[in-house]
Amino acid sequence: MTVNGVEENKGEETSYTFIIRTGSYIPSKKSTKKWDDGMMILTVNPGCETSESKPLKIKELFPIMTEGAVTVDFWLPAHVGVPKLIKVDLESNRFELVKDALYVREITIVYNRDPYRFPIKNFVYPHNPMRGNPTVAELGCPPHFLVREGAGTLKHQETEDFIIKAREEDLQTIHSLVQWNDFKNESSGYFYPGYLNIIEYDNLPRFLKFREAKFDAFTNLRAQGVKKIKSNILSNIKEKILGTYKEEKADSFQKYRDYMKEQSDEMEWPKDLVLDALKVSKVFRQDEEFGRQMLCGPNSLHIRRVTSLEGRWAGGTVPDHALENKSVQDVIGEGHLFEVCFDDLVGIPHGGAFSKKLTGTAQTWYVCLADCLLYQRDDGKLVPVLIRLENRVDGEPETWWSPPSPDITDLNDPEHLTWLYAKMWFRCADLSVYSVCTHYARGHATNEIFAVAAYRNLPNAHPIFRLLQPHIQGVIPVNVQARAVLINPGQNVFALFLSAGDSLKILLHNYYQTFDYADLNLEKNFEKRGVEDIPEYLYREDTLDYWKYIGEYVSEMVNLTYPSDEDVVKDFELQNVFKDLVDFGFHGYENVAGFPRSMANREHLVEYLTCVIVNISVFHTAVNFQTFTTYTFPPNVPSCMTLPPPKQDTKVTMDMILDALPVLELHFIAMNISNNLGQYSPIERFYLDSPGENKLGIFGENMAVSPEQEACMQRMTEKMRGLKAKIDARNVGRYIKYDVLSPVNTPLTTQS
Numbered sequence: 001m002t003v004n005g006v007e008e009n010k011g012e013e014t015s016y017t018f019i020i021r022t023g024s025y026i027p028s029k030k031s032t033k034k035w036d037d038g039m040m041i042l043t044v045n046p047g048c049e050t051s052e053s054k055p056l057k058i059k060e061l062f063p064i065m066t067e068g069a070v071t072v073d074f075w076l077p078a079h080v081g082v083p084k085l086i087k088v089d090l091e092s093n094r095f096e097l098v099k100d101a102l103y104v105r106e107i108t109i110v111y112n113r114d115p116y117r118f119p120i121k122n123f124v125y126p127h128n129p130m131r132g133n134p135t136v137a138e139l140g141c142p143p144h145f146l147v148r149e150g151a152g153t154l155k156h157q158e159t160e161d162f163i164i165k166a167r168e169e170d171l172q173t174i175h176s177l178v179q180w181n182d183f184k185n186e187s188s189g190y191f192y193p194g195y196l197n198i199i200e201y202d203n204l205p206r207f208l209k210f211r212e213a214k215f216d217a218f219t220n221l222r223a224q225g226v227k228k229i230k231s232n233i234l235s236n237i238k239e240k241i242l243g244t245y246k247e248e249k250a251d252s253f254q255k256y257r258d259y260m261k262e263q264s265d266e267m268e269w270p271k272d273l274v275l276d277a278l279k280v281s282k283v284f285r286q287d288e289e290f291g292r293q294m295l296c297g298p299n300s301l302h303i304r305r306v307t308s309l310e311g312r313w314a315g316g317t318v319p320d321h322a323l324e325n326k327s328v329q330d331v332i333g334e335g336h337l338f339e340v341c342f343d344d345l346v347g348i349p350h351g352g353a354f355s356k357k358l359t360g361t362a363q364t365w366y367v368c369l370a371d372c373l374l375y376q377r378d379d380g381k382l383v384p385v386l387i388r389l390e391n392r393v394d395g396e397p398e399t400w401w402s403p404p405s406p407d408i409t410d411l412n413d414p415e416h417l418t419w420l421y422a423k424m425w426f427r428c429a430d431l432s433v434y435s436v437c438t439h440y441a442r443g444h445a446t447n448e449i450f451a452v453a454a455y456r457n458l459p460n461a462h463p464i465f466r467l468l469q470p471h472i473q474g475v476i477p478v479n480v481q482a483r484a485v486l487i488n489p490g491q492n493v494f495a496l497f498l499s500a501g502d503s504l505k506i507l508l509h510n511y512y513q514t515f516d517y518a519d520l521n522l523e524k525n526f527e528k529r530g531v532e533d534i535p536e537y538l539y540r541e542d543t544l545d546y547w548k549y550i551g552e553y554v555s556e557m558v559n560l561t562y563p564s565d566e567d568v569v570k571d572f573e574l575q576n577v578f579k580d581l582v583d584f585g586f587h588g589y590e591n592v593a594g595f596p597r598s599m600a601n602r603e604h605l606v607e608y609l610t611c612v613i614v615n616i617s618v619f620h621t622a623v624n625f626q627t628f629t630t631y632t633f634p635p636n637v638p639s640c641m642t643l644p645p646p647k648q649d650t651k652v653t654m655d656m657i658l659d660a661l662p663v664l665e666l667h668f669i670a671m672n673i674s675n676n677l678g679q680y681s682p683i684e685r686f687y688l689d690s691p692g693e694n695k696l697g698i699f700g701e702n703m704a705v706s707p708e709q710e711a712c713m714q715r716m717t718e719k720m721r722g723l724k725a726k727i728d729a730r731n732v733g734r735y736i737k738y739d740v741l742s743p744v745n746t747p748l749t750t751q752s
Contacts (some may be wrong), residue, residue, distance in 0.1 A: 016044070018042065021107070034063065036663050038092075040058045042721045105120060118148070125206070137177055142170075151560065152704075154462070201484060251658065277633055291382030296738050305338055319403070335533075339373050345429055368428070370387065371387070403419050405418055427637040431639055443750065456578055464609070497640060539622055547614055552719075578595070622740060638662060681752065688724055688746055699713065
């Protein structure tokens with residue numbers, strides 16, 4: 001402990017102990033690097049005429065990479081009193097142009113034996129004392145921090161001018177760093193949400209680069225994959241010149257399995273992911289497995305109950321044997337008929353623009369509209385009973401496909417192969433919609449709107465910002481990275497393996513034409529789709545548990561913040577979040593996707609915040625972290641189909657199926673991207689910690705630090721322990737586990 005004195009004989013003095021916690025927690029970093037670019041300067045109650053302390057200079061070596069703390073004692077005049085606000089500044093002792101910013105996690109001041117906690121969770125950059133104190137952000141860092149103590153406060157409840165001014169300065173600084181994209185430059189005519197007006201990851205504000213450990217890991221994985229893809233391309237070119245080129249096609253389903261294992265060894269992909277994918281490959285032909293994936297796969301939010309076979313289903317017939325010899329009307333009456341439809345593909349042309357470069361031969365990757373009827377059998381299993389395919393791009397009529405008679409047991413019989421082929425076409429459409437609409441649009445782009453609006457309008461001192469911060473901190477940087485290296489028109493990775501991958505803007509436009517805020521309320525969404533009681537809908541079961549527990553947690557936190565509904569209405573900082581979101585997040589949308597422009601009471605605020613947190617963390621987890629299992633065995637879910645969709649009288653053979661499936665070069669790209677996107681960040685935090693797996697829980701990064709707030713988190717954590725036990729028990733003996741939403745596997749924020 002270091003003791004720094006002050007001038008003596010200045011009246012009565014009191015001891016203040018400062019515990020300064022710094023360092024980004026990166027488990028892979030074993031050594032402790034110290035920040036030595038200058039000194040920290042703290043001022044207690046800055047700007048207050050009666051209780052401001054003098055600047056306190058601390059010349060210590062602060063941990064910079066790994067988490068650590070420095071403790072310092074000061075004697076301060078008694079009139080300083082209770083620490084309500086602190087100013088945190090860094091002063092450089094170097095003249096280099098580039099110096100290290102310091103990540104300050106939290107500062108605790110012990111005064112009269114009581115701790116006063118000041119959560120920061122941000123970077124500050126050292127300024128050159130020769131140039132005076134900076135007033136604007138430098139290198140993406142605030143010039144200094146002005147931090148309110150404890151639980152946070154609402155602006156209209158503050159009574160002291162120096163705190164109000166500090167709050168306004170803090171918000172103004174962040175507002176200058178976080179700007180919406182400029183819609184004046186958008187002339188495509190397509191609708192999609194607003195986003196941060198920064199193109200390159202390196203240009204982000206420093207506090208949004210906390211995920212650099214993940215960025216580095218992703219970059220390394222991507223580099224390995226790109227190297228392999230380039231090697232394949234060069235090999236194809238060489239063989240073309242020599243006249244020895246031959247497409248690297250699979251001559252059997254087993255070849256795809258063998259290739260998956262070979263590439264996983266070469267690329268060092270996690271073996272548990274590969275093992276689960278191989279498990280799927282062994283049972284994928286079963287209709288029961290098809291139904292399981294509709295309920296528990298990454299794209300399991302589309303299924304809805306059917307009340308009539310009018311419209312799209314009018315031209316098809318479901319065979320009696322598929323419905324256990326019941327009539328369609330009886331099955332509908334029982335509430336046991338469901339559908340999955342992919343209208344987001346309407347207007348999407350065929351793909352394959354990069355096929356020649358990737359595979360050596362120019363290919364057409366066919367986009368086919370696909371819908372599926374599913375029946376809940378008497379044993380509770382969900383199975384497909386009718387598939388509608390329509391090659392609308394080429395003007396072909398719709399075709400209808402149904403399962404073969406149970407009397408036909410030979411899986412190589414043309415009836416079985418034809419049904420398998422139809423399911424493949426449907427799953428090919430499934431993957432395109434999943435990748436761009438479910439995962440990117442709903443799981444990423446929508447979440448960025450919440451994050452940008454919150455950062456721009458809620459200062460550090462706001463309790464709702466402190467509630468949201470652990471959840472929104474990963475959303476913006478991962479999306480900036482995605483726009484730079486995944487969906488950039490010049491580096492569109494979806495165009496490298498997806499049938500619809502050439503048409504991202506159209507897909508996003510189609511998705512957001514029907515997207516509505518109400519769909520984010522999971523309880524209402526399941527009721528709207530009529531799927532409250534389908535057996536084994538594990539996605540529904542787990543997400544509803546989260547909806548309940550997170551909703552209860554949010555309700556407690558909101559009630560701590562707002563004594564009455566009137567306080568919600570008076571909170572103009574909060575109200576500006578909703579206005580900013582609809583004005584810029586859904587710029588140009590006629591009904592702003594149903595989002596509220598203001599908030600009138602605590603009940604609706606709780607619902608809104610629950611929607612935000614669940615969508616950012618739980619929904620994204622459900623759709624992101626099991627893609628390798630489901631989507632990387634091409635016969636189960638082809639990323640593209642290279643033959644035209646079958647006509648109604650087509651007799652399907654195994655050779656036809658293998659010819660239509662993607663070649664091995666494309667299989668590798670799909671596997672590599674699924675592996676890259678599905679990896680956890682090294683600095684991830686989860687709803688429940690798991691020390692054995694080096695996973696950290698919700699405590700530690702949270703900015704809600706009052707005893708009452710932490711008690712709310714503790715109660716939620718206990719509920720999460722119960723949820724984990726429930727999921728663990730459910731998975732005992734299950735062939736393919738559904739534990740993606742176990743609280744030890746569900747991150748607080750979106751980082752992948």
